[in-house]
Amino acid sequence: MSYNYKFARFALITALAFWLAISASASSNSDYDPLDIPADHEPEIIDTAVHDRARSRDIPLRIYLPASDSAAPVLLFSHGLGGSCKNNAYLANHWTARGYAAVFVQHPGSDNSVWKSVEPRQRLAAMQKAANGRNWLLRVRDIPVVIDRLEEWNAQTEHPLQNKLDLTRIGMSGHSFGAQTTQAVSGQTTHPRFSFTEPRIKAAVMFSPNCPKNLTPEQAFSRVKIPWMLMTGTKDTSVIGNATVESRLSVFGALPPGSKYELVLHDAEHSAFGDRALPGDTEPRNPNHHRAIVALTTAFWDAHLKNDTSARNWLNGPGPRTVLEPKDRWQTK
Template identity: 55%
Template sequence: MFTRHILILGCFFSCSLGTVRSAVADEYDPLTTASDFTAETLKLDVIDSNRDRTIPILVYLPESRSSEPVVLFSHGLGGSREASPYLGKHWAARGYVAVFLQHPGSDSSVWEDKPIGSRMQAMEAAASGKNMIDRVRDVPAVLDQLQRWNDEASHPLHGRLELDVVGMSGHSFGALTTQSVSGQSAGRFGQRATDSRIKAAILMSPSKPRLGNAKTAFADVSIPWLLMTGTHDVGAIGGQTAESRRGVYPALPAGDKYELVLHNAEHSAFSDRGLPNDRLSRNPNHHVVILALSTAFWDAYLRNDNAAKTWLQGAPAKAILEPLDEWQAK
C-alpha cells in the first residue's frame, strides 16, 4: 500500500488520475477512471422567476446516457461555477452528473471589477446574511429546474438525471450552504432549509454556527456527512479558525459521519488555485486524497456500493493518507 501511495503521488503532475492504477489488485479503487474519458460540459442558466434571479450552472456529464446520480457543488465566497474543475471532471468520470452552481451576489462578480485595494472590503460585504439566504434558496431552485429539464424530451439533460439520489457539496461559504440544506438547524427556524432530495453531503472547510450551540445545530443531521479540513484551514473572512472547523464533527450524531484533516493544508487546498494569504506550499497528495475519499463516499451513499463503504471504513482509505493526516468515522 505504501508503494501505491508513492505511485499516485509521483505521477500526479505527469499523468491524469484516469491512468493511476493500484500496485495492489484491490477490488475497489475510487481513483480508477477510463484513461480516455473527457467530460462533456454544459453551461446553463437556471431562472428562478419567483426571485427574479438567474443562477448560472456548469454541468459535467458522465459517459453514460442513462439516468445517473446528481452531485451539486457550491463555490466559496468570490468563486464561480468554474471553481474546482478537478472535482467535476473526476466525479463525472466516475459516472456522476456533477452540477456546479454559481451564486450571484457572492460570486466572482463581487471582486472582478474592483481595484485591488478594495477587493477585500467588497468580499467582506458579500459575506452577508442576505447572500446566505439567497444561496440556500438557489439549491432547491436548481434541483427543481433540473427535474424539468430531465422530463423535457428535447433537452440535452433529458433522462440523464437521477434526482431521487442527490449529493450536496461545497467549499467554505459553499460548505455553509451545504450544511444549511442538508440537516443543520437554524435556531427557531429548525431545519426549514433542509431539502429531502439530498441523501449525502460533503463539506470542505465546514463552519460552526456563530450563534448558539453546535450540538443543538447539528443534532438532527440524519444523512451521511463527510467533513474535510486542514491544520491551517483559516479563512480570511468569517472568523473561522482551523480549531473551530474541527468543532463540527464532535457535534454531529453518530452514524455515517466522517472527518478528514489534512496536515499542513490551508484554506485553498480544496480548490485548484492558491489564495493571496497562502503561506505553505501546496501538497499534490491533498487532491489525491480528496478525490479518493469523496468518490468512495458518493459511491457508498448514493449508489449503495458496499465495496466502497468497506474501503471507506477500512485500511485502504487510511493507506492513501500521509502520516500526519487524520481520518475518523463514527
Template identity: 50%
Template sequence: MKLWTLLGLATVTALLPVTAQCETEVAVELLRFEPKDEKRDREVPIKVYWNGEPEPKPVVLFSHGLGGSRENNAYLGEHWASAGYVAVFMQHAGSDEKVWKTARPLQRMAALKSAASLQSSQDRIKDVSFVIDQLTAWNEKASHPLHNRMDLEHIGMSGHSFGAVTTLAVAGQKLPLNRSFEEERIDAFVAFSPQPGKGLPADRGFGHLVKPMLCMTGTEDASPIDPSFDPAKRREVYAALPKGDKYELVLDGAEHSAFGDNRGLRSRNRNPKHHPAIQQVSLRFWDAYLKGDDSAKQWLQSNRPLSETGLGDVDVWSWK
C-alpha cells in the first residue's frame, strides 16, 4: 500500500499554477512565503490564496495533518479565497512531509508516530501565533503584496487531523495541569477530524469554549497511526462543547482521507458528494462568523446543510 494511501495526509500533487480558477470562476492568486521566527530560529512556510481584490478580507488559517504540507487541502484554499477570504495555509517543520520523505521506507510509520509528539504540538501552537504576528506586520508594510489586504479583526482557524489538534489547542482547549494555549486573536474555528486528546475527559477539555466552532468527521474516520482508535471518539469533542454557535457534520462512510485532497490520489472509496459539501458548509460557517452574515447563520441552524449540499439522511448535521 502506498504511504499516501495509508495516511490520507501527505499530498503528492504538483504545485498549482500561480493563478487557478475556482468553481465560481473567480480568479485565485497564490503567494508563497518562508517567514522565519528569529526567536525560535524556525521557518514557517506559508501558502496564501486570495482573489487579488484591493479590499481587506477576513483571514482563514489552515494547519495540515501529520506528514503534510502547505500544499494540502487546496480545494479548500481555492474555494474560500474565491468567496472573499485570504486563506493562509501553514507548514509545520518537525511534523510535515519531510518526516516521512527523509525516512527509509520501512521506517516511515515509526518516524511519523515519533513526530506526533508534545514538542510538535507546542511548535505548531507557536507557529500559529507567529504567523498572525507576521501577517500583521505585512498588512502594515506598504511594499508587501498583502499590504492592507487583510482584515485581521476577523480571523478563522482550521486544520485537519494533527491540524485539528492544533486548532483545538489555540481555541483554548484545557490540558493537564490546567494549561491552555488560547490564541485570543482568533474568532472562529473549524476542526476536520477532531479528537478529544488524552489526560482530561472531553467535558473538562472543551466544555468552556464559547467561540463558534464547526467539527467535521466521518463514520470511518480512523487514525492513520493508531489502528485501535475508534472513529466515534472524534464526536466527543462536539458533544462536550457548550451550547451556542456550535456545529457538527458527520459524513456517512467517510474515512480520514475524505477531508484531504483528491487530485492525483486514489479516490475509489471517496464519495463525490463529500468535497462539495465540506466546501459549502465550511464557507457558510466563515460567512456567518467572520463576515457577520445572518442568512448564513440561519442556513447553518437548519437542515439545509444536508438537503442543499447533496447529502442525505445517512449523514448527520447538528447544531446547538
C-alpha cells in the first residue's frame, strides 16, 4: 500500500469521524427544547413559613413541587419590593414542569404589607421608604435560614417534603430587590471584610440586576465564581432607587468570564419579568418576553444544576436565537 494511499485513507477516515461528531452534536442540540413541558402538568403547592428564632422573624414560603418521586433540584426565588411569595407563578409553573422544586420566599418588611394598608396616593412614598439597607440585610439573611430549614424538612420523617429535595443542587433567582438579594448571596462583593455568599447556591439568575451604589461594578462583581445569568430590558428603569438601564448593564461587563450570560429584551420595562404591568408602564406587554425568559432560564438550570450537555450546547450555541426576537440582545462569556 503506497504512502499516498495510506495518507488519503487516513484523511478520509478523520474527516468522516469529524462529520459524524458534528452531526451527532447538531442532532443532540436540535432534540433539546427548554419549552417542552407536559400538557397536563399540575405542580403540588405547599404554603408554609419558616420561623427564625434568632431574629423573631417569620418568613412565608410558597413551595411548588414537580410530579416526581425522586428528589428534585431546588430553585429559590426572591420577590421584588412590595411583592410576595405568590408572585411570578409563571416561572414556578414552568420550572416545576421541568423537574425542579421551586421555593418562593417572602420577605417581611419589603413585601406587599408595605403598600396594602396604605392610601393609594401614599404608596409610592411607603415603597421608597421600605427600599432601605435594613430590609436588604433582612432579605439576605433570610436565605441561609430558609435553606437550613429545607434541609431539616427534607430529612424529617413524615414531613411533606421528606426526600423531595436535592439540596446539593440549589439555584437562586430574584427580580429587582430580589435580584439584589440574589446577587448578595451568590458571589457579589458587598464589603472587603465580610461576605454574604451562601456556598450552597450553585447558580444564579438575576432579573433586573443592579450595581450597588457604594462600589464600582468591578469591585462588586469581579470575584463571582458561580454561573450567573442576567436579564434586563432596554427600558428597565425604576423610580424607586433611581435604577437606570446603564446601571443594570454595568453588571455583566464586570463579571469574570466562564458561564456568564446576559439577555437584554428590546422595549422591556421593569414589569416585563413579573406577572402583570405596573402603574406608569408605557409599552404594551410582549408575550414573547415570558417565552424567552422561561426558555433561557430553563436551559441555564439544566446546564448548570443538572449538568445536561444538550442544554449547555443549546445555551452556548444557536439555541437562544430561536426564542428571541431580532432586536433582543444576547451575549455570553
